[in-house]
Amino acid sequence: MNVEKKANIFSAxxxxxxxxxxxxxxxxxxxxxxxxxxxxxAFSIPHITLFFSNQGVYSPFLIPDIAPAPLLAYILFGxxxxxxxAFTLGYKTKxxxxxxxxxxxxxxxxxxxxxxxxxxxxxxxxxxxxxxxxIDAAWSVKSLKGLLGRKRITPVEEDATSxxxxxxxxxxxxxxxxxxxxSVWSSALSDLDSRRMKMDDKKGKIDGSNxxxxxxxxxxxxxxxxxxxxxxxxxxxAAQCYYGGGNNKDLHTVRIAFPxxxxxxISLGLxxxxxxxxxxxxxxxxxxxGNVRALSDAAELRAAQARxxxxxxxxxxxxxxxxxxxxxVNAGDYAPATRLSLCESQDKSCRENEIVFDRxxxxxxxxxxxxxxxxxxxxxxxxxxxxxxxLAGYSAAQAAPSSLASWSPASPYPAxxxxxxxxxxxxxxxxxxxxxQILPQTASSCFANAASAEEAPTGSNxxxxxxAPISSYTDPQTQSxxxxxxxxxxxxxxxxxFGPKVSAWLPRLLALHLAIFYxxxxxxxxxxxxxxxxxxxxxxxxxVYASDAGFGMLGLHVPNFVYDMMALSVIVFxxxxxxxxxxRKLDFSFAIGASSCRIKIENVQLYFFLVxxxxxxxxxxxxxxxQFMICPIGYVLFMNGADVRRLFKQITLKFRWLLLKTxxxxx
Amino acid sequence: MSSIKKILLSxxxxxxxxxxxxxxxxxxxxxxxxxxxxxxxxxxxxxxxxQIPGMQQIDLSLPKLLFYFFYSGGVFNQVATNNIDYxxxxxxxGAKPGSEWIDLGNLKDCFPYPLGETxxxxxxxxxxxxxxxxxxxxxxxxxxxxxxxYNRDNPKKQIQKVALYQMWWxxxxxxxxxxxxxxxxxxxxxxxxxx
Numbered sequence: 001m002n003v004e005k006k007a008n009i010f011s012a013x014x015x016x017x018x019x020x021x022x023x024x025x026x027x028x029x030x031x032x033x034x035x036x037x038x039x040x041x042a043f044s045i046p047h048i049t050l051f052f053s054n055q056g057v058y059s060p061f062l063i064p065d066i067a068p069a070p071l072l073a074y075i076l077f078g079x080x081x082x083x084x085x086a087f088t089l090g091y092k093t094k095x096x097x098x099x100x101x102x103x104x105x106x107x108x109x110x111x112x113x114x115x116x117x118x119x120x121x122x123x124x125x126x127x128x129x130x131x132x133x134x135i136d137a138a139w140s141v142k143s144l145k146g147l148l149g150r151k152r153i154t155p156v157e158e159d160a161t162s163x164x165x166x167x168x169x170x171x172x173x174x175x176x177x178x179x180x181x182x183s184v185w186s187s188a189l190s191d192l193d194s195r196r197m198k199m200d201d202k203k204g205k206i207d208g209s210n211x212x213x214x215x216x217x218x219x220x221x222x223x224x225x226x227x228x229x230x231x232x233x234x235x236x237x238a239a240q241c242y243y244g245g246g247n248n249k250d251l252h253t254v255r256i257a258f259p260x261x262x263x264x265x266i267s268l269g270l271x272x273x274x275x276x277x278x279x280x281x282x283x284x285x286x287x288x289x290g291n292v293r294a295l296s297d298a299a300e301l302r303a304a305q306a307r308x309x310x311x312x313x314x315x316x317x318x319x320x321x322x323x324x325x326x327x328x329v330n331a332g333d334y335a336p337a338t339r340l341s342l343c344e345s346q347d348k349s350c351r352e353n354e355i356v357f358d359r360x361x362x363x364x365x366x367x368x369x370x371x372x373x374x375x376x377x378x379x380x381x382x383x384x385x386x387x388x389x390x391l392a393g394y395s396a397a398q399a400a401p402s403s404l405a406s407w408s409p410a411s412p413y414p415a416x417x418x419x420x421x422x423x424x425x426x427x428x429x430x431x432x433x434x435x436x437q438i439l440p441q442t443a444s445s446c447f448a449n450a451a452s453a454e455e456a457p458t459g460s461n462x463x464x465x466x467x468a469p470i471s472s473y474t475d476p477q478t479q480s481x482x483x484x485x486x487x488x489x490x491x492x493x494x495x496x497x498f499g500p501k502v503s504a505w506l507p508r509l510l511a512l513h514l515a516i517f518y519x520x521x522x523x524x525x526x527x528x529x530x531x532x533x534x535x536x537x538x539x540x541x542x543x544v545y546a547s548d549a550g551f552g553m554l555g556l557h558v559p560n561f562v563y564d565m566m567a568l569s570v571i572v573f574x575x576x577x578x579x580x581x582x583x584r585k586l587d588f589s590f591a592i593g594a595s596s597c598r599i600k601i602e603n604v605q606l607y608f609f610l611v612x613x614x615x616x617x618x619x620x621x622x623x624x625x626x627q628f629m630i631c632p633i634g635y636v637l638f639m640n641g642a643d644v645r646r647l648f649k650q651i652t653l654k655f656r657w658l659l660l661k662t663x664x665x666x667x
Numbered sequence: 668m669s670s671i672k673k674i675l676l677s678x679x680x681x682x683x684x685x686x687x688x689x690x691x692x693x694x695x696x697x698x699x700x701x702x703x704x705x706x707x708x709x710x711x712x713x714x715x716x717x718q719i720p721g722m723q724q725i726d727l728s729l730p731k732l733l734f735y736f737f738y739s740g741g742v743f744n745q746v747a748t749n750n751i752d753y754x755x756x757x758x759x760x761g762a763k764p765g766s767e768w769i770d771l772g773n774l775k776d777c778f779p780y781p782l783g784e785t786x787x788x789x790x791x792x793x794x795x796x797x798x799x800x801x802x803x804x805x806x807x808x809x810x811x812x813x814x815x816x817y818n819r820d821n822p823k824k825q826i827q828k829v830a831l832y833q834m835w836w837x838x839x840x841x842x843x844x845x846x847x848x849x850x851x852x853x854x855x856x857x858x859x860x861x862x
Contacts, residue, residue: 017680018673047779055819057777057812059805061793062732114805115784116792118739125683132679503668505676509683516687520694520739527698530745539746542840545783554840624781 017508020501022641023137027090028648029510030135032633033126034088037100040123040627041081048077051111058111067110079103090140097135101127118517119627125513126634133506139648143500511637515578518631522574531571534563545623553622573611580608581638609635686737689715689727693738708734710798731796749835750843752782753789753857755813757826768830776820777813789831789857806831806858814860830859 050056053073060066067073080103086096104127112120136142525531541550584605589598613632620626636644693715696706705716713734717725729737755777756768778785794805814829836852839845 013677014673017677018668050777050779050816055816057809057816059788059791059794059809061805065808113793114791115787116735117787121736121739124736129679129683132676503676505680509680513683513687516691517739520687520691523691523694524698524739527694528745535746538840539838542750542838542843543747544751544786545781546843551840551842624783 017505019504021504021507023500023502024139024641024644025636025639026135026502026507027138027140028636028644029507029634030090030130031088031139032636034084036630036633037084038081038088041084044077048074052077052107059114060111061109061113063109076103076106080107090136090142093136093140097131101131117627119630122517122630126510129506129510134502137500137502507637510634514631514634514637515581518574519578522571525571526575531567534560534567537563537567541622545625547622547624550622570615573615577608577612581605581635605638686729686733689729689734690737690739692717735793735796747838750838750847751786751833751835753785754832754834756830756832757814757817758828760825760827762827771817771826773817777816807860810858810860828860831857833857
């Protein structure tokens, strides 16, 4: 073998095992595995003396008969239990994982190994390997500390912006001054012809206090779309949606709802009025001259908060709880928010906070930017809603033309590309400025779009740009506006590039080991004559592992071929799942005579996961062996980071009432 | 990641993959599926021999325990014809030779598991791998612990010896014990202290 071939092999090995991959699958596995261990160990708690002390009945394997006195046995077991909890939470896993491994080894050889069960070997293998790896890069106490700003995990990537694109509504020079307060941007945005600025990641992150574009116009209305592409999500996602104003003198109510668990930074720009509700980390306020600055200290924060409270019916204590800040600036001719209410209780019926504007003046334009501040789980963003009773007052004549959909698409991942050249920019800008009134649905879709921008598309390793343009309102007096910056995801950037990363060896090796385990058991069954008929299943259901459920199923007297098919299905599943666990999408075509047939199946691995889960659930119910649920736990290792993260979000959305408690814990 | 760490982790990866591969390939040999694969084991070593025509035989060996750590094999690969249960008997203290042993009725006190787990715990399969002597020693130790526990729990009914019996009777799809009656039930002494 020549040197070049050797180098290629080493390179391939290196890429296979030591490339950086998303930390989410491994983090999910750590949590699920930890919970499994906690449950597994919990079953032994009533019997510690019997199982693990010198007063019990145990069978040591490979070690001397060294069971301690009951008190020490309780201490050792308790220590193992605590280590399992710490492991689950990702708390000091550098120590908790080896400690758990050591104590599990001890208990294993004292009285667990005697079972010689494969699930115990899977546990041991997982523990051994995880003791070598970095398992707390995500969804751990350590990463939580990072989110809270105490210790950053990936400081460079944290808020790096790769591109900022500005699409002005008019391309003449008669108006225009763009001032980007962030020094990384400002030099590149000296005039409006600068449409796309490449951000230099190495210059540092963009902090919240400077993340504002200030626009001054010499003319009446300008419209501008500002797009920001970010390297990594999770800290200051934002969306800007606009409502067209009408001449309706009726009461206008705009209702903005967001989950209580969300630390939201909401800026509500009214015509001539500005209300800002700021979040935990982005304590921005806008003063009367339109400048934006960070609140300097806690006292100022409280003062601003008090002013906000005076302008609303908000419960101060709860307002404080969410660390929100409402400030009314430049009230002008129009009333600011008249009611800002937060959930009075944490029961399920009150899941969202509301900001309600009751206005007696025509609403010229309402900018409803929302941004999530640091530490916010962006999953909650999908629940952000904008709506209001005034929307019903729109007439068809006021509706925006249908072509509006081309830049504010309903699809979460619009086919419309980012404005890349001047023609596109001009076209986009003209369309924006030609539509002074924007459909309420546009605002909703804008939000949906923004929420979806946090999501990774299924079945793709890359995502398209997701833009939501900002259309400015212009204060007729000052001719100036300020905007928080919106984000969009960079085109073609693999989702796995977002978020924390770990070396690939651990998740891949664990997944491969599990896949081989499945294949091995499947192969054994395929080669064993006993498994070539359904009698084996009937035997299992009525044998030493039988449960009442097993006998109940036998009592149904279903035909034998059903059991035959079930046995065959088990073999087929175990032989094929190791491959299909890795397959996310099947798309192939073949020719049939003169015609061709194309088969396209999405989410292939999910179907196999489901079958596997049902298979092991069946084992748990029929054979009283829930311990084999260790296998489905490992399925997350086959998923990519985006899918795991989305799954996690969906689960957390289902359990938002639990997040409320978590919120308190964050504090 | 440093090169040294990568090398060490590569060794771990290779170790796991080799163990899995040998375990997987051994299934062919153990189940005697294709020609060319032979599985042999001694008291301490498991060896998979692969004979490819025209090539020298390749012997892949692992310590026996390590092999079984990786070897998942198949479970429930035979249709059981019988159902089983266990009983623990004890010889009371001071009993004369020929006295009757009594049923201690404490199986669940000593093995508070579902019957399936009790079965594999009393089968002590991994101890068997280490040879008959180790197996017998393990069973003796187990019985001693059962006796000590019983005497501690029943200070007024001390016993001097313990015996473990396995019972079996024909399997039924009606219920686990549907066919368990004296004429159908067979007994076998699994282990007894001083036996």
